[in-house]
Amino acid sequence: MDKLVYFFAKGQAEGSASMKDLLGGKGANLAEMTAIGIPVPPGFTISTRACNLYFERGRKMPEGLEGQVGQALTRLEKVFGKRFGDVADPLLVSVRSGAKFSMPGMMDTILNLGLNDQAVEGLARVSGDRRFALDSYRRFVQMYAGVVLDVPKHDFETMIAAAKKARRVADDTGLQEKDLEKLVAAFKKHVKKATGKAFPQDPVDQLWGAVAAVFRSWDNDRARLYRRQYGIPDDIGTAVNVQCMVFGNLGDDCATGVAFTRNPATGENVFFGEYLPNAQGEDVVAGIRTPLPISRAQAGGDGSGSLEARHAACYAQLLGIRDTLETHYKDMQDIEFTIERGTLYMLQTRTGKRTGLAALHIAFDFKEAGVIDTKTLLSRIEADMLVQLLAPIFDGKEKDRARKDGRVLGKGLPAGPGAASGAIAFTAERAVEMAKKGRPVLLVRSETSPEDLAGMVAAVGILTSRGGMTSHAAVVARGMGKPCVVGAEALRVEVEKRRLTAGKRTLKEGDFVSIDGSTGEVIAGSLTPHPSEIQQILVEKTLKPERSRLYGRYAQLMRWADDGRRLKVRTNADTPHDAAVARAFGAQGIGLCRTEHMFFAEDRIAAVREMILADDLAGRAKALAKLLPMQRQDFVGIFRAMAGLPVTIRLLDPPLHEFLPTTPEQFRRLGREMRVPAARLMERAEQLHETNPMLGHRGCRLGITYPEVYEMQARAIFEAAAKCAASKVEVHPEIMIPLVGTVREFVDLAGRIRAVGETVAAKTKTRVPYLVGTMIEVPRACLIAGAIAKEAQFFSFGTNDLTQMTYGFSRDDIGKFLPAYLDERILPVDPFQSIDQDGVGRLVKLTVEEGRGARADLKVGICGEHGGDPASVDFFHRSGLDYVSCSPYRVPVARLAAAHAALREDGTHGSTTA
Ligand code: PEP
Ligand code: MG
DSSP states (O other), X not given: OOOOEEEEETTEESOOGGGHHHHHHHHHHHHHHHHTTOOOOOEEEEOHHHHHHHHHTTSXXXXXXXXXXXXXHHHHHHHHTOBTTOSSSBOOEEEEEEESSOOTTTSOEEEEETOOTTHHHHHHHHHTOHHHHHHHHHHHHHXXXXXXXXXXXXXXXXXXXXXXXXXXXXXXXXXXXXXXXXXXXXXXXXXXXXXXXXXXXXXXXXXXXXXXXXXXXXXXXXXXXXXXXXXXXXXXXXXXXEEEXXXXXXXXXXXXXXXXXXXXXXXXXXXXXXEEETOOTHHHHHTSSOOEESSHHHHOTTOTTSHHHHSHHHHHHHHHHHHHHHHHHSSOEEEEEEEETTEEEEEEEEEOOOOHHHHHHHHHHHHHTTSSOHHHHHXXXXXXXXXXXXXOEEOHHHHHHHHHTTOEEEEOEEEEOSEEEEEEESSHHHHHHHHHTTOOEEEEESSOOGGGHHHHHHOSEEEESSOOTTSHHHHHHHHHTOOEEEOOTTOEEETTTTEEEETTEEEETTOEEEEETTTOEEEESOOOEEOOHHHIIIIIOOSOGGGOHHHHHHHHHHHHHHHHOOSEEEEEOSSHXXXXXXXXXXXXXXXXXXXXXXXXXXXXXXXXXXXXXXSSHHHHHHHHHHHHHHHHHHHHHHHHHTTTSEEEEEOOOSOGGGGSOOSHHHHHHHHHHHTSOHHHHHHHHHHHOOSSGGGSSOTHHHHHHOHHHHHHHHHHHHHHHHHHHHTTOOOEEEEEEOSOOSHHHHHHHHHHHHHHHHHHHHHHTOOOOOEEEEEEOSHHHHHTHHHHHTTOSEEEEOHHHHHHHHHTOOTTTGGGTHHHHHHTTSSSSOTTTSOOTTTHHHHHHHHHHHHHHHOTTOEEEEOSGGGGOHHHHHHHXXXXXXXXXXXXXXXXXXXXXXXXXXXXXXXXXXXXXX
């Protein structure tokens, strides 16, 4: 029979840190901590395998589990010296979820399990504190009813509020023994009414109810949404940890807290955490009470409220454990602890979530201390995190002005760095609605809970008036890389009234507010976000590299990444400015210049429209002649910005109607400009109308029907290249034909392009080497890749169109059904964001194989949106592509992702979601 239960107690454990697949992160680390001699309350872990079997068996407990749990309970009773269900001195346990990947607050936890009407009196006697015993029972009934019995959690909160009102106290702590006694009775009565059954009194029944509920919570909406957000697989299940309870709420010699072994926002090497005196663990994470700082340094002033001051011995022991854990795990840890009557217990350790900034500094500090090597350093910084290092900050002067104007509303904790300015939304639903309308939204709450996840995803930043650096809002925002300020206590958030007040100032929903997630400042009104240090150095060139430590480390990271990768990284850029930005970020050429973007510029659109609406060739030629010098100038600018590097220029691609006016008024104006009756223009536009424009007259089909358009573009490219070459600028044009699906399309157009090349070379007496290649966007092109490659010198996958045509999903309309597809798990991720490796990816592999079979030196790249997505970059690396091309600001991300892909192939880098 499978082993489904793993025991740990007193320096001995059946599991270990390497067993995260089976024991979940929490369970594996509880075992590991126990084994290395750290004080952990004894317990056992029910494996993820048991959870998976539970679902496989149609939500029934797997065979053999009951016996194994029974044995583990007996062992637990022995080592802890108390009996489960003993009414005189009961053994109480916590039951917590714990998957392989941490999913903070997404699944359920039950504390104080084992209490019933008799045992509560036993607990009162042994603890010498009847109020405590009643409060524990009250919490247990409340949690159990909410989690296991599905009684709305809100019902209990209403009853507590009523009890507090009757007693005229603001805090739960103001409730007295009698009040708690009444509350417990009322809770149980409510449970009976709501479920038709009495609250379970048998601890063994309670335990099985709790275990099943934790298994089930794997499948709740919050957990599913979280997994989708972080790319965690749905089928790995959760483990269940059953552990002896220790109490941080037995009096003033008790406390509970959470800490990071280093600062998770900045990476600074200081112990950083928070605690609550006389409280139970969940109180800290829930963000309901604002916790106190752990160290004197962190507290500031005389540090008197800190754990260091109040529990000196435990604090010293904690510092020792901090070192032990960092030495053992070789990384920053996020820990939970409880002090019960002066004795310290560790309840959890895991790799701490951190911002991009902290990830960079922590990895470098560990490397410089000789603890980790370069490869490990590279693997510790997720590619997407670099986006945060490039994230905007507020301008110092603008902030000073806001300060002088009295617009600073308060200061909270800097929980997630970056500057954000947005319209206030007080609920997650409103945030989602407002963001859908295209507004930047700032989610403002008194505290956030897992239910707010969708709103946090939609918002540009998050602000809360309560909670600490380890509250839900802070942890989740950091994980998402969003600017976040928490615990801004000067603010009053009144959700019902849709009102935010700070002193005399009141802001309403929709008003703008700005937060600086690096300093904690909250400012009324909007401030303009300003480029990061890295951007100031690389793009604006307003800061000297040697003045920024951050930049120094970023640059070193990028050098190491470049040394480690095989895949080249190019950029998608249509202007000399974008090209220059991308080059500063390390682009090794342009992978896609969409020439049509140049057509939209104000000084060109009229000539473009004239060309489209012309009745005949003569009319089109006249308009094209106007466009030629402008296009040539564009290319000169881009070639100069990319001197020495390849530049792939794609000829006109979109359906022509995209350039045309839409309203009668616009047609009238155009008619006046062109001196043609508006009615005639509208008639011509009507002729151009298509039912499926994305499958219609676009791409190379335009080149075939209006060859003069592609010839003009080719001429502009060749003339620009000749001009640059004449002034000693090294140019490598790669001319790309879009949407090819047949060999003849390519041969016909490539022939025309080369003919133009000859004419220009003869005229300018300059011969610039160039390539002519094709995009691979139509599935048929993949299927005949060998034949196309005989003619084309390079391929570039347009995975946007290739995804559209492979799935048959309209890329413009997928928003109508994608949310449902993701919810129902018909699709694991949006295939337009992360490449569908099984389907579209299979076409990619086939194309590379057949293309290279026909032409061994065929250059192959990808220029769809997927070029900047780390998981897709990994796939393209494995598929043997030469380069990926992405937007300028994603270039560093793609460089690091390409290095990760190479490391992973080597087996020196773990999974993307670790
Ligand atoms: C593509 O289809 O992937 C592509 C890069 O072209 P566009 O997005 O311009 O259609
Ligand atoms: Mg395309």
